[in-house]
Amino acid sequence: MELDLYQIDSFTDTIFKGNPACVVPLNEWLSDEVLLNIAKENAVAETAFFIKKKNNFHLRWFTPEIEMDLCGHATLAAAHCLKSILGYNKDSIVFETLSGELKVGFDRDYYLMDLPSRMPFVAQLPEIISESLNILPKEVYKSRDYLLVYKNENEINNIKINKEIFDQINLDPGGVIVTSKGDHCDFVSRFFTSQSSILEDPVTGSSHCSLTPFWSKRLKKVSMSSSQLSKRGGSLKCIDKGDRVVICGKAKTYSVGKLRTN
Numbered sequence: 001m002e003l004d005l006y007q008i009d010s011f012t013d014t015i016f017k018g019n020p021a022c023v024v025p026l027n028e029w030l031s032d033e034v035l036l037n038i039a040k041e042n043a044v045a046e047t048a049f050f051i052k053k054k055n056n057f058h059l060r061w062f063t064p065e066i067e068m069d070l071c072g073h074a075t076l077a078a079a080h081c082l083k084s085i086l087g088y089n090k091d092s093i094v095f096e097t098l099s100g101e102l103k104v105g106f107d108r109d110y111y112l113m114d115l116p117s118r119m120p121f122v123a124q125l126p127e128i129i130s131e132s133l134n135i136l137p138k139e140v141y142k143s144r145d146y147l148l149v150y151k152n153e154n155e156i157n158n159i160k161i162n163k164e165i166f167d168q169i170n171l172d173p174g175g176v177i178v179t180s181k182g183d184h185c186d187f188v189s190r191f192f193t194s195q196s197s198i199l200e201d202p203v204t205g206s207s208h209c210s211l212t213p214f215w216s217k218r219l220k221k222v223s224m225s226s227s228q229l230s231k232r233g234g235s236l237k238c239i240d241k242g243d244r245v246v247i248c249g250k251a252k253t254y255s256v257g258k259l260r261t262n
Contacts, residue, residue, distance in 0.1 A: 006256055007021070010072075011251070059096065064196075135158065170194065179215075
């Protein structure tokens with residue numbers, strides 16, 4: 001079987017920046033084993049698969065290891081694929097996912113993703129996580145992911161993870177967010193995933209489901225700008241809407257090709 005394959009850089013308008021995701025449109029679902037093998041072969045953090053479902057699209061996300069319950073940058077990539085490559089011409093796209101219906105709107109070259117809000121709550125930091133960090137946080141919270149709050153952007157830039165220790169924890173399907181106020185934006189972050197072939201995610205849409213309500217409450221702002229401080233880097237606009245968040249970003253097509261499953 002031959003399938004179309006698109007690689008798209010999300011949360012950026014520049015090739016080689018942002019977070020790369022692969023997008024594979026399907027006519028019908030393949031087995032989970034085949035989907036996972038495709039994700040492994042693609043060797044990016046996430047591969048998005050979708051099929052047309054009446055007026056909507058059924059969307060699933062796979063890392064090289066597992067199926068995810070939510071992935072922001074691969075959702076953005078799927079929306080970009082539909083609108084900019086496949087000629088989708090409606091005002092918005094509705095994806096049916098493990099996290100419910102996700103709506104993506106358009107504003108010039110921005111994609112506006114309506115995602116669930118995941119306000120983190122005060123938590124204790126597991127000892128294994130603290131042992132893996134070279135700088136300890138001043139506050140600890142948790143929703144799906146652990147959210148560690150630091151003094152400033154400089155500390156976020158200088159955080160190092162001992163992967164050997166970090167991989168001893170099982171946060172499936174979550175990870176660890178480190179964050180602080182930003183020097184040139186409202187807040188900054190980085191995101192790490194244990195037991196993953198890619199330790200640090202370049203730009204993480206789903207982490208902003210927690211970062212947005214957290215910083216909205218702390219900064220007393222509804223609309224905010226965010227930067228993820230990975231080597232590739234990426235920029236996001238975030239809007240707190242109570243039980244939902246809107247995460248806005250751009251995308252750029254890197255490659256268009258074919259894959260074969262046999």
